[in-house]
Amino acid sequence: LAKTTQPISMDSYEGQEVNITCSHNNIATNDYITWYQQFPSQGPRFIIQGYKTKVTNEVASLFIPADRKSSTLSLPRVSLSDTAVYYCLVGAVSSGSARQLTFGSGTQLTVLP
């Protein structure tokens, strides 16, 4: 069962790039790494998912080193509305197969003006 570790909190200023790292030392071969964003009183919202190397979409980039024991979520030019809790999730789900899904403890990102 992959255990994940994230920083509890981070502060940044508007317009800066923010990098949040998640450690998952015993990630399994089939596991994917997924990042979610959660605002107060809402359910988590998918940001990005990757298996290895680098993945980029319209809102973020995900960097995964070759050993896959950690991953870094990169948010370019954050704004005040990016203030939220960010979770990394490690695991895999396939039809008919049981997989373990482990969320990190979450990182509270506060963007300051």
Added chain:
Amino acid sequence: DTAVSQTPKYLVTQMGNDKSIKCEQNLGHDTMYWYKQDSKKFLKIMFSYNNKELIINETVPNRFSPKSPDKAHLNLHINSLELGDSAVYFCASSQDTAGGSYEQYFGPGTRLTVT
């Protein structure tokens, strides 16, 4: 259109009661989940169903029983509620690929308070 919906949004009840939380998804996904988020914001998976079949059953008390009448619904029934059951419960769904990748869509949550 709401993708994943849960009812009720708030649930206040007394110890010892039995309650249910309902979840529906209109995304046509194959897999649905229940998560518990405690006061410290830890998100922990409880159950997962794929095509109405249980595929993940974490160590939760057997007072918690999921029921999936069809692919679009996954309800959570809780017997003999205890104070420690107070939390926010999230339902989620995903359309899975053969390779194991997934993107989960979460509902708005049900805040359960046991007094």
